[in-house]
Amino acid sequence: MASKIRWSLPEGVDELLPPKALQVEKLRRKLIDLYVSSGYEFIIPPLLELSETLGGEAHDEFKEYAFTFKDELTGKDLSLRPDISEQASRIDAYRMESKGTVKLCYVGDVVKRKVSKVLRSRTTIQAGAEIFGDSSIDADAESINLMIESLQSLGIKDLTLSLGHAGLVSIVLAQFKDQGDLLIKDLESALSRKSVSDINSILTNEKDLENKNILIALSKLYGGKEIINEAREELSVLGEEVIECLDYLDKLISSLELGAEVKLHLDLGEIQGFRYHNGVVFSAYTKRAGYSLSKGGRYDGLRKLDNEPRPAVGFDLDLLAVASFTQIDI
Numbered sequence: 001m002a003s004k005i006r007w008s009l010p011e012g013v014d015e016l017l018p019p020k021a022l023q024v025e026k027l028r029r030k031l032i033d034l035y036v037s038s039g040y041e042f043i044i045p046p047l048l049e050l051s052e053t054l055g056g057e058a059h060d061e062f063k064e065y066a067f068t069f070k071d072e073l074t075g076k077d078l079s080l081r082p083d084i085s086e087q088a089s090r091i092d093a094y095r096m097e098s099k100g101t102v103k104l105c106y107v108g109d110v111v112k113r114k115v116s117k118v119l120r121s122r123t124t125i126q127a128g129a130e131i132f133g134d135s136s137i138d139a140d141a142e143s144i145n146l147m148i149e150s151l152q153s154l155g156i157k158d159l160t161l162s163l164g165h166a167g168l169v170s171i172v173l174a175q176f177k178d179q180g181d182l183l184i185k186d187l188e189s190a191l192s193r194k195s196v197s198d199i200n201s202i203l204t205n206e207k208d209l210e211n212k213n214i215l216i217a218l219s220k221l222y223g224g225k226e227i228i229n230e231a232r233e234e235l236s237v238l239g240e241e242v243i244e245c246l247d248y249l250d251k252l253i254s255s256l257e258l259g260a261e262v263k264l265h266l267d268l269g270e271i272q273g274f275r276y277h278n279g280v281v282f283s284a285y286t287k288r289a290g291y292s293l294s295k296g297g298r299y300d301g302l303r304k305l306d307n308e309p310r311p312a313v314g315f316d317l318d319l320l321a322v323a324s325f326t327q328i329d330i
Contacts, residue, residue: 012115012122016320024125024323027154028107031127031319034153035105038146040129043104045087047111051077055086056093056303058276062086065112080111084126085316086276086302092132093303093310101139105129107319121320128296128316135311137248140280140298141255147294147315148262151284154326156293160263160285163253164270166277166297168245171238172218175211176203187215192271194219214238221268225253231268252280276302282315286325293322 009015016024036042055062065082081087088104096102107127115122129146131139144161151159169191173184183202190198196216203212217234221227228246235242249266258264265285272281272295279298286293296315303310 010122014121014123020323023326024319027319027323027326028125028127030153031150032105032107034150035129035146038129040103040105043088043091043106044108045081045084045091045106047081047109048078049081049087051079053090054079054081055276056089058086058302061275065114067111067113082110082112083316084108084110085128085130085299085314088128088130088314089132089299089303089310089312092130092312099133099306101131101133103129103131116318124321125319126316127319128314130312130314132310132312134313135300137252137255139311139313140252141257143296143313143315144252144282145257147282147284147296147317148258150315150317151286151293151322154322156286156322156325157261158287159261160265160287161256161258162265162267162270162283162285162292163249164267164281165245165249165279166272166281167279168235168242168268169218169271170278171242171245172211172215172235175214175238176208188271188275191215191219191269194222194269196220218269222266225250225264225266227266227268249280272297279313288325289321291321293317293325 032042051063051066051068054066062082066079068077068079071078084106088106092102092104105128107125110124110126112122116124129143131143148159148161173187176183176187186202187199190202196219199212199216199219214235214237221231221234228250231246232243253264270281270283276299277297278300281295281297283292283295294315294317296313298313300311301309302312
């Protein structure tokens with residue numbers, strides 16, 4: 001009898017077998033039903049995109065994550081999507097007829113050239129919901145509330161909601177912009193790890209001392225709602241724009257519909273995986289996971305409509321990561 005052919009999957013690539021495959025499919029259906037019943041229209045964007053238009057205004061960043069290859073049919077470079085939210089922004093800008101508020105939702109496969117820190121995987125199933133054309137604080141609150149409801153509907157308990165503001169982080173990091181993009185990336189990495197030692201080792205010039213201390217202060221500004229008042233004192237030297245970011249977070253917290261079972265956490269130095277966010281950023285955690293189960297934020301201007309930045313806010317979740325913690329029976 002002939003022996004079976006030896007084979008293996010590429011590194012960072014896995015497949016779903018029974019019974020988990022059915023579990024994930026049921027979770028997918030549940031999320032689609034939730035989003036559609038909440039007023040979001042369902043879309044199925046393509047797995048392939050033209051590399052030259054991938055990511056819109058964040059093209060360079062998305063290019064770092066995307067598998068790209070030459071298309072033999074057209075001779076153009078094509079990319080496998082590393083993210084669906086930016087595809088939703090493209091569909092909103094160029095395929096939807098309305099210039100008013102548009103709400104879109106999706107569930108689909110994404111492929112990344114870089115290995116995920118969550119499941120050590122380069123492939124997963126991403127689910128999410130986005131609001132376009134609405135710059136209000138109500139839209140931010142709706143997106144956060146729906147993210148929490150998504151996880152709770154799948155049986156995830158003991159949730160912690162983490163809030164930050166990408167605009168605030170940008171203001172602090174802008175003090176170092178004259179030193180080049182590489183230094184900014186190193187500082188972002190150190191800030192995301194809350195590593196004071198790394199910040200000190202990166203910023204060794206005496207002229208950076210004042211701004212370095214501000215950055216170190218930002219890395220320590222996490223905790224409960226009282227952190228907002230502490231930040232007003234620590235960061236006030238940067239001007240009124242910082243205070244406006246903090247006031248916005250304060251007002252947003254008051255407008256959220258969080259139950260007693262959801263713990264609130266502020267992390268004013270939070271940096272998302274993609275850097276295209278420019279307003280409030282948020283993520284959800286559970287005690288059983290050492291990483292966020294869902295994340296999102298405001299990303300006005302990723303796409304433009306009639307040369308005007310298009311307001312946008314939304315979130316996504318890694319369905320395979322969430323499936324490891326759900327209590328939904330199959």
